[in-house]
Amino acid sequence: MDPSERDEELVRRSLLGDPDAFERLVERHRQRVYNLCLRILGDPEDAADAAQDTFLSVLTKLRQFRGDAAFTTWMHRVTVNACYDVARKRRRQPLLRLAGDEDLPTAEVGPPVPDHADELAGTHDVVAALKQVPEEFRVALVLADLHDMAYEQIARVLDVPIGTVKSRVHRGRVALARAMGRTAREPDAPSRASEEQA
Amino acid sequence: MSHPDALLAEYVDGALPDGERAVVERHLDSCDRCRDEVGLARAARGALASVAETPAPADLGATAIAEARRRAASTPAATPPSERPAWYRWAGAAAGIAAALLVITLVLPHVGSSPPQETAGGAAAPSAAARPATTVETQNVNYDLAGVEALATSYRSGSGATFGSNDQRTPVPDATGLTVSQPISFSDAVACLDGAFTEPAGQHGPEGQLIRVIQARYQRAPAILGVYLIGPGAGRPADVVRVLVASRRDCSILTSTQVTT
Numbered sequence: 001m002d003p004s005e006r007d008e009e010l011v012r013r014s015l016l017g018d019p020d021a022f023e024r025l026v027e028r029h030r031q032r033v034y035n036l037c038l039r040i041l042g043d044p045e046d047a048a049d050a051a052q053d054t055f056l057s058v059l060t061k062l063r064q065f066r067g068d069a070a071f072t073t074w075m076h077r078v079t080v081n082a083c084y085d086v087a088r089k090r091r092r093q094p095l096l097r098l099a100g101d102e103d104l105p106t107a108e109v110g111p112p113v114p115d116h117a118d119e120l121a122g123t124h125d126v127v128a129a130l131k132q133v134p135e136e137f138r139v140a141l142v143l144a145d146l147h148d149m150a151y152e153q154i155a156r157v158l159d160v161p162i163g164t165v166k167s168r169v170h171r172g173r174v175a176l177a178r179a180m181g182r183t184a185r186e187p188d189a190p191s192r193a194s195e196e197q198a
Numbered sequence: 199m200s201h202p203d204a205l206l207a208e209y210v211d212g213a214l215p216d217g218e219r220a221v222v223e224r225h226l227d228s229c230d231r232c233r234d235e236v237g238l239a240r241a242a243r244g245a246l247a248s249v250a251e252t253p254a255p256a257d258l259g260a261t262a263i264a265e266a267r268r269r270a271a272s273t274p275a276a277t278p279p280s281e282r283p284a285w286y287r288w289a290g291a292a293a294g295i296a297a298a299l300l301v302i303t304l305v306l307p308h309v310g311s312s313p314p315q316e317t318a319g320g321a322a323a324p325s326a327a328a329r330p331a332t333t334v335e336t337q338n339v340n341y342d343l344a345g346v347e348a349l350a351t352s353y354r355s356g357s358g359a360t361f362g363s364n365d366q367r368t369p370v371p372d373a374t375g376l377t378v379s380q381p382i383s384f385s386d387a388v389a390c391l392d393g394a395f396t397e398p399a400g401q402h403g404p405e406g407q408l409i410r411v412i413q414a415r416y417q418r419a420p421a422i423l424g425v426y427l428i429g430p431g432a433g434r435p436a437d438v439v440r441v442l443v444a445s446r447r448d449c450s451i452l453t454s455t456q457v458t459t
Contacts, residue, residue: 034255
């Protein structure tokens with residue numbers, strides 16, 4: 001890569017007031033940030049909101065990026081925090097949701113999502129099952145298995161010990177498979193998940 | 199029996215060193231629970247490998263890019279050195295001597311050239327001058343609560359914004375489908391904010407000095423955003439920035455936020 005296009009160089013130029021450099025950063029990471037938000041939150045509109053918040057936070061907090069970690073690690077941390085914030089706001093402000101959103105699954109922070117097997121009727125794939133995985137497991141799982149991030153880097157993103165990351169990934173995988181299994185047992189809901197397990 | 203959860207993830211990945219893999223396999227020989235879980239985890243890992251990326255909306259990040267451009271447009275030439283945000287000063291220092299020289303070059307011609315202005319903040323507040331808003335700034339931007347909070351925070355000392363930038367029209371990337379189609383007059387915009395945020399028994403509009411009026415969208419709904427500086431009174435400088443957001447359609451309250459400078 002052209003050295004002038006490295007993330008850290010674009011950060012430096014952004015801090016000097018070069019908005020084109022900041023735009024390059026956004027363009028480069030837009031897809032990754034959005035997909036991380038989408039898999040964590042499970043809803044396209046929430047994901048877009050969280051991703052927008054992420055880039056605003058990146059702009060506002062850019063001077064706090066000390067360069068002692070990779071920019072991507074720092075940006076993933078900002079993204080995960082933005083997702084947590086959106087999930088919390090959604091629970092605090094149900095009236096601000098658009099009409100018709102009530103039936104969308106709500107991402108949970110903290111305690112595991114209850115096992116509502118009935119609500120899985122009609123969900124057809126691993127993405128739908130992913131929403132049923134408790135959030136702290138889901139975040140680790142998405143970073144590891146969808147974003148191909150090393151456990152050590154995930155530990156830096158989440159600021160938890162690496163052993164905790166490995167446990168969360170394992171528990172997340174088990175929870176996901178069980179959610180897919182519930183989907184597969186629904187007679188009217190043939191799923192890709194069931195095919196994967198066969 | 200204790201279960202080696204932390205090792206099972208790497209076991210499923212096929213990434214465990216030989217010694218630890220042997221330990222896990224001995225455990226699996228005698229533990230139905232972990233054996234079942236390994237099977238489930240392998241199925242889940244395989245299923246996740248089939249998940250494709252979803253294209254991001256094309257305008258994702260437009261709000262932040264617009265804010266970066268607004269800051270860039272309002273920062274370098276419009277303010278005397280004492281008003282330069284810490285963001286800019288820090289950046290100059292971090293960039294080394296060459297950048298510092300550039301800053302000096304940019305700054306020196308403006309020393310002493312700024313007209314005397316009533317300052318909005320004292321020691322704890324930004325020292326930028328607060329000019330009352332006189333125009334409506336149109337932004338093709340879809341704000342959400344975090345965006346409104348970021349707008350308020352941007353007026354904090356050292357956060358990179360300057361007061362009174364309402365007069366500076368900053369080009370904003372077009373957010374498809376979210377463009378502001380019907381410009382509103384300044385007086386109508388202020389009346390809308392006043393209507394939304396005046397208590398029923400109140401005689402006046404919102405507290406504070408209105409320094410910026412933005413026509414944009416909030417959570418996709420057409421909206422008017424007002425930025426107010428609020429002081430403790432008794433002639434003391436403003437120490438609170440409040441952003442009020444009213445519906446363009448019916449002048450109802452959409453949201454509000456405030457930060458202490």
